[in-house]
Amino acid sequence: MTLLAVLDHDRGKLAEASLETLTSARALAAQMGTDLHAVLLGADAEALAGQAEAGGAAVVHVAQHEVLVDYGPEAWGAAVAELAGSVGALAVTATGTDRGNEVLAQVAARMDLPFVANCTEINTGANDGGAWSLTRTQWGGSLLEDATLDAPVKIVSYGHHAIEAAPADEPGAGEVRTFTPALDGSLARTVVTDRVVLSQGVTLATAPVVVSGGRGVGSEEGFAILDELAAELGGVVGCSRAVTNNGWRPHKDQVGQTGTRIAPEIYIATGISGAIQHWVGAMASKKILAINTDPEANMVSKADYAVIGDLHEIVPAITEEIRRRRG
């Protein structure tokens, strides 16, 4: 009886989303009354066994194979599917990042099983092998759907940021088992071959404070006041798609369905109307302050706090007040 959690990493650096995976998998394993096994694949994976143990894994499987050097969805999926079969997994889970969902989709296809992605809640029921009840997000997060999953092995991901990562009350036994999956070169059709660092340090996805600008900012130069406020608060600048479409900021700064999903302590959205495609990327923010000239804007009605007025006056005034209070 095993729940298998797929952890993501890049050459020995655990992905932040994998802390969410361990948190949700611990809760799921407790609900199922089963052991939590973690699986790590690729170069330098073994170095992360301690983190998986600290996260509650009773067993840490480390896949070793020359094809598994860097991330490749087909090879990772094939290795996890083989492992799920050999350990008799009742369920396989990951966090629903692009990679997490891609690997689980590969696992499901190879095992000829259904896959439910981006869950927000999972109820395993009586643990008699019967169907699970799940709630998952659809349409980029704008719709919650109740579903049932009936399959001999349940393959599910929790949505990224659907739950908050938390440390385990106590570590798991952390028994490390290495295995060599039966992979061949044809599974290495898609692999990471290069890494381009787009941003260092605090990123949009992990920043505690995000100050975003929309069309209301008016120009590339207009973002200078947002850069100043973000720097004062130790945060980063984000933007809407209207801004990236205009070429005022690069796509890596875009918040939303086709940008980055953020979960800061506070999101300051200035000159952004709050279209659904933007909102799905911002809705996991703990608190939202909207600054907008339109009191009827969607972002204003959804925000915890709002200032109705011209961002070009309000944003510098906030920065100045913070500086004044800090002396």
Ligand SMILES: Cc1cc2nc3c(=O)[nH]c(=O)nc-3n(C[C@H](O)[C@H](O)[C@H](O)COP(=O)(O)OP(=O)(O)OC[C@H]3O[C@@H](n4cnc5c(N)ncnc54)[C@H](O)[C@@H]3O)c2cc1C
């Ligand atoms: C498939 C698809 C995917 C998409 N993905 C994304 C995505 O990932 N992210 C995203 O953001 N959008 C996305 N969009 C686009 C989205 O639908 C909206 O068009 C976009 O978010 C609007 O950007 P905005 O709020 O900056 O601009 P607008 O909707 O034009 O809003 C500008 C706001 O600024 C306010 N304003 C104007 N001047 C000032 C001022 N001086 N001071 C204060 N407020 C002012 C206005 O009142 C208004 O509310 C997507 C669309 C599609 C179809």
